[in-house]
Amino acid sequence: MTLANTCDVAIIGGGTAGCAAAVHLRRAGMQVILVERDRCGGGASGVNFGGVRTQGRNPVELPLAIRSRAIWSTLNELLGEDVEFDATGHLKLARSPADMAELEAYALLAREAGLDLTLIGPNAIRAEVPWLGAAVVGASLAPNDGQANPRLVAPAYARLARRLGVDIREQTSVTAARRTEHGFEIDAASATITSRLLINTAGMGAAAIARLFGEEVPLEAMMPNMVVTEPVPYIATRSIGVCGGDIYIRQIPRGNVIFGGGRGGGDWMDWRSRSSTETTLTNIPKLVDIVPAFRDALIIRSWSGIDGLTPDKLPVIGPSMTTPGLLHAFGFCGSGFQLGPVIGEILAELALKGGSSSPLDAFRIDRFTQPGLAAATA
Amino acid sequence: MTLPGPPANVRRTRVVIIGAGPAGVTAAATLARHGVTPIVIDEAAKPGGQIYRQPPDGAARPPREIYGFDAAKATRIHGLFKDLQSAAKIDYRSQTLVWNITRNEQRFRLDLLHNGVQATLDADKIILATGAVDRALPFPGWVLPGVFTLGAAQIALKSQGVAIGRRVALIGAGPLLPLLVNQYLAVGIKPVAALDVAPFIAKLRAFGGLAAQPATLLKGAYYTARAAALGCAITSNVRSIRALGDSRVTGLAYATADGKTHEIACDGIAASFGLRSESQLADLAGCRFEFDNASRQWQPLRDRVGRSSVSGVYIAGDGAAIGGADVAELAGEQAALALLDDGGTPTSVERRHTLDRALRRQSRFRRALESAYPFPAHLVANIPDGLIICRCEGITAGQLRDSIARRHPTDVNRLKAFSRLGMGRCQGRMCGHVGAELLAAHAGCGIVEAGRLRAQPPIKPIPLTSALATEVSS
Ligand SMILES: Cc1cc2nc3c(=O)[nH]c(=O)nc-3n(C[C@H](O)[C@H](O)[C@H](O)COP(=O)(O)OP(=O)(O)OC[C@H]3O[C@@H](n4cnc5c(N)ncnc54)[C@H](O)[C@@H]3O)c2cc1C
Ligand SMILES: Cc1cc2nc3c(=O)[nH]c(=O)nc-3n(C[C@H](O)[C@H](O)[C@H](O)COP(=O)(O)OP(=O)(O)OC[C@H]3O[C@@H](n4cnc5c(N)ncnc54)[C@H](O)[C@@H]3O)c2cc1C
Numbered sequence: 001m002t003l004a005n006t007c008d009v010a011i012i013g014g015g016t017a018g019c020a021a022a023v024h025l026r027r028a029g030m031q032v033i034l035v036e037r038d039r040c041g042g043g044a045s046g047v048n049f050g051g052v053r054t055q056g057r058n059p060v061e062l063p064l065a066i067r068s069r070a071i072w073s074t075l076n077e078l079l080g081e082d083v084e085f086d087a088t089g090h091l092k093l094a095r096s097p098a099d100m101a102e103l104e105a106y107a108l109l110a111r112e113a114g115l116d117l118t119l120i121g122p123n124a125i126r127a128e129v130p131w132l133g134a135a136v137v138g139a140s141l142a143p144n145d146g147q148a149n150p151r152l153v154a155p156a157y158a159r160l161a162r163r164l165g166v167d168i169r170e171q172t173s174v175t176a177a178r179r180t181e182h183g184f185e186i187d188a189a190s191a192t193i194t195s196r197l198l199i200n201t202a203g204m205g206a207a208a209i210a211r212l213f214g215e216e217v218p219l220e221a222m223m224p225n226m227v228v229t230e231p232v233p234y235i236a237t238r239s240i241g242v243c244g245g246d247i248y249i250r251q252i253p254r255g256n257v258i259f260g261g262g263r264g265g266g267d268w269m270d271w272r273s274r275s276s277t278e279t280t281l282t283n284i285p286k287l288v289d290i291v292p293a294f295r296d297a298l299i300i301r302s303w304s305g306i307d308g309l310t311p312d313k314l315p316v317i318g319p320s321m322t323t324p325g326l327l328h329a330f331g332f333c334g335s336g337f338q339l340g341p342v343i344g345e346i347l348a349e350l351a352l353k354g355g356s357s358s359p360l361d362a363f364r365i366d367r368f369t370q371p372g373l374a375a376a377t378a
Numbered sequence: 379m380t381l382p383g384p385p386a387n388v389r390r391t392r393v394v395i396i397g398a399g400p401a402g403v404t405a406a407a408t409l410a411r412h413g414v415t416p417i418v419i420d421e422a423a424k425p426g427g428q429i430y431r432q433p434p435d436g437a438a439r440p441p442r443e444i445y446g447f448d449a450a451k452a453t454r455i456h457g458l459f460k461d462l463q464s465a466a467k468i469d470y471r472s473q474t475l476v477w478n479i480t481r482n483e484q485r486f487r488l489d490l491l492h493n494g495v496q497a498t499l500d501a502d503k504i505i506l507a508t509g510a511v512d513r514a515l516p517f518p519g520w521v522l523p524g525v526f527t528l529g530a531a532q533i534a535l536k537s538q539g540v541a542i543g544r545r546v547a548l549i550g551a552g553p554l555l556p557l558l559v560n561q562y563l564a565v566g567i568k569p570v571a572a573l574d575v576a577p578f579i580a581k582l583r584a585f586g587g588l589a590a591q592p593a594t595l596l597k598g599a600y601y602t603a604r605a606a607a608l609g610c611a612i613t614s615n616v617r618s619i620r621a622l623g624d625s626r627v628t629g630l631a632y633a634t635a636d637g638k639t640h641e642i643a644c645d646g647i648a649a650s651f652g653l654r655s656e657s658q659l660a661d662l663a664g665c666r667f668e669f670d671n672a673s674r675q676w677q678p679l680r681d682r683v684g685r686s687s688v689s690g691v692y693i694a695g696d697g698a699a700i701g702g703a704d705v706a707e708l709a710g711e712q713a714a715l716a717l718l719d720d721g722g723t724p725t726s727v728e729r730r731h732t733l734d735r736a737l738r739r740q741s742r743f744r745r746a747l748e749s750a751y752p753f754p755a756h757l758v759a760n761i762p763d764g765l766i767i768c769r770c771e772g773i774t775a776g777q778l779r780d781s782i783a784r785r786h787p788t789d790v791n792r793l794k795a796f797s798r799l800g801m802g803r804c805q806g807r808m809c810g811h812v813g814a815e816l817l818a819a820h821a822g823c824g825i826v827e828a829g830r831l832r833a834q835p836p837i838k839p840i841p842l843t844s845a846l847a848t849e850v851s852s
Contacts, residue, residue: 039788039792046795081784151795151796152796155785155795155796159785159786170788229842230802230803230839265480274480274835275834275835277478277480277487277489277498277835280845281496281845284842284845284846285845285846287842288842288846294842295842295843295846296841296842296843297841297842298803298839298840298841298842299836299839299840299841299842300801300802300803300805300836300839301801301805301834301835301836302834302835302836303834
């Protein structure tokens with residue numbers, strides 16, 4: 001196959017965001033080339049906790065999360081394969097009266113944004129969720145939240161994109177990108193790809209791409225710590241989070257318990273990340289307090305991954321402020337798996353129509369810098 | 379008054395040896411001779427490793443009975459270790475699993491599990507002497523109760539004096555087979571079948587190289603001949619095997635080179651096909667690996683004297699490359715000398731040359747042994763779709779082929795991500811190499827491109843309770 005190096009849209013980064021964007025753009029008739037440093041879905045998108053969660057998000061993110069959740073319901077049909085999405089519901093637990101007050105306050109905010117949460121008090125929680133430990137004094141239930149298999153989603157988007165005719169180039173890094181008279185040029189291995197539009201969905205690598213266009217985002221590497229146990233009897237039928245966010249737990253029907261919380265370690269410049277034993281050992285007592293029945297399980301594996309973290313814990317989504325035709329979507333701060341499907345749609349809207357039906361104001365790229373600075377350095 | 383000592387900021391270099399088999403024991407003895415007191419960690423209750431495994435207290439038997447020809451060596455290794463221990467020249471931590479190694483700056487951190495409790499240990503230098511495990515290959519019926527590996531059958535015999543059944547069939551592709559046949563015969567159990575999936579002709583061809591190590595060769599020839607003399611001749615060139623039975627093993631069917639099929643009744647089968655280095659700790663420590671064609675497995679890269687690609691990590695014995703006990707002894711000493719040398723402790727140049735020469739001779743023998751027992755590719759070539767490959771997760775060959783066809787994994791880690799192969803308790807130690815073989819065969823890539831499963835901590839399962847503070851009192 002000889003490759004043409006000219007397209008309508010070039011995409012840098014093949015995580016869920018980039019691969020989903022490729023699908024929607026191609027379906028709208030665009031010629032798309034996607035360049036991925038490693039393998040599609042080999043980054044954060046392929047190793048995350050698998051939580052498909054709207055509850056607990058910053059209210060400004062909720063419209064996107066709610067819209068994305070609707071796509072999850074029909075994702076298998078879109079992708080043509082089962083990505084193991086299971087609407088288990090998500091319980092956010094209170095371990096103190098102060099936590100409970102926090103849950104109550106959040107429920108009000110969430111309702112305004114269109115997310116209905118059910119508060120469960122101390123008595124009801126024992127009756128309704130008997131497998132929770134005594135440390136739990138109440139909870140808030142998001143009945144439509146759930147979980148999915150992260151190892152399958154982004155690769156499934158990538159395969160669909162390929163079937164539709166997207167030119168996906170894996171194990172190819174973008175090393176330079178520039179604006180030209182008619183659009184963009186990016187250097188990807190030995191090829192120079194020319195495109196009318198450019199999409200930056202390079203995950204933790206995205207800040208470096210943005211910088212090429214004079215846009216500074218103080219992105220920090222975020223490496224959540226993940227652990228999985230051997231299969232044990234299936235009791236945790238709901239996905240679990242806590243106030244404070246220090247631990248989250250889910251069990252899959254085959255019995256494995258996956259729990260996360262705190263950070264692993266590594267060197268993102270080398271794209272290397274690993275679990276941290278301290279973090280794992282700190283999380284275990286919390287896990288056992290929350291679901292005592294898991295106490296006798298064995299840990300069989302642990303890992304981490306690399307996502308981008310911004311100072312306000314919100315992603316960057318939207319057009320470049322320095323360079324027409326450039327779109328960004330990155331910095332998902334540990335919760336971009338759930339958003340992936342809608343990010344694909346939004347990027348396609350922005351590329352095709354120049355605007356999105358979802359509110360994106362809170363995600364502007366120039367919010368981190370003094371107004372004017374970005375333009376001055378362009 | 380305090381005696382003048384080294385300034386407080388000069389910390390002693392801490393050397394940790396992982397594994398107390400022949401490689402670890404000679405490494406420890408070598409360090410001790412040069413004034414270094416290593417910490418020696420082993421998962422097992424007693425030193426000796428696989429070959430010189432000791433029975434538990436209360437099950438002691440004369441060494442000759444347990445180790446046969448190797449009794450003298452076993453006694454020497456055990457004695458050597460005991461002397462080191464009683465002279466406090468080593469710090470021995472038995473029943474301690476090293477389940478993770480991480481590098482920070484110039485040091486290493488080891489995560490340990492001992493008596494069900496977590497501990498950590500910092501190390502400046504590490505000698506990995508972690509030995510090997512059986513290389514298992516799937517065959518119809520291999521998941522039936524009553525099917526073991528040769529190594530497991532041997533461990534049961536050595537440590538507990540127990541056979542795996544009354545009517546036992548032994549199947550192999552390596553020198554462990556004639557050895558185990560003889561060990562069974564020695565305790566008065568005549569195996570009902572002894573099958574070698576390697577062709578006899580390969581052994582004849584390899585004769586020249588095997589002669590490089592005449593004593594070992596004689597031992598092998600002796601075992602084979604003795605087995606025949608006692609009415610348990612080893613059948614070579616076995617083409618296929620199948621364990622029979624519904625809820626447990628009741629028989630074995632196999633096909634010989636002449637095209638004939640045979641069926642025998644048995645209640646125990648031990649089958650494995652060579653050995654595989656236990657190299658996950660090297661992987662976690664960041665060592666680079668290379669594929670070795672002759673043994674058809676990935677091995678941590680090391681130089682002639684046992685330095686890995688990571689400064690401060692040395693590898694010796696079967697954990698680096700399968701070489702057997704004698705090689706392990708030599709390599710353990712050699713790695714220890716390299717470590718001392720790197721740290722500026724003078725060592726005998728002459729001794730290093732002697733070791734080098736001996737190991738070269740051994741390596742010719744080893745290459746010959748590998749061609750005598752080539753990888754039984756015919757067993758993995760025609761695996762039926764219904765056969766379970768990953769027994770922890772219950773993944774069949776058909777599911778793997780389907781995943782390969784539909785999801786196009788490019789290497790075995792991707793295949794793992796898509797199919798769950800190797801995601802269970804054993805972390806792919808038993809099935810990862812088979813997954814790679816299937817991938818290479820069906821995706822049309824080479825076995826090198828198919829790659830190897832990356833190690834992830836913990837390398838063996840650890841209980842959640844090991845991290846609960848209330849347990850620490852024990
Ligand atoms: C351990 C962990 C647990 C998480 N748990 C959850 C969860 O439960 N729920 C949830 O919603 N979110 C979770 N997240 C967050 C979520 O995984 C990420 O936000 C999301 O996957 C980001 O998708 P992405 O497509 O933006 O980035 P990525 O998946 O990181 O993809 C970016 C891609 O860009 C490529 N790239 C980078 N630079 C270049 C370059 N120069 N040229 C070419 N390619 C390049 C990278 O190789 C990478 O594949 C978790 C994240 C981690 C790490
Ligand atoms: C089951 C089996 C039976 C064998 N029987 C024979 C035989 O009869 N004759 C023969 O010549 N060869 C035999 N071999 C080959 C054997 O590997 C070598 O002969 C020899 O034992 C290699 O010595 P070594 O020191 O390299 O490793 P080993 O003797 O295997 O010693 C390795 C030691 O490291 C320890 N260890 C490994 N990983 C860890 C960890 N993560 N944490 C703590 N401790 C760890 C193990 O408990 C073990 O004691 C056998 C191999 C196996 C696997």
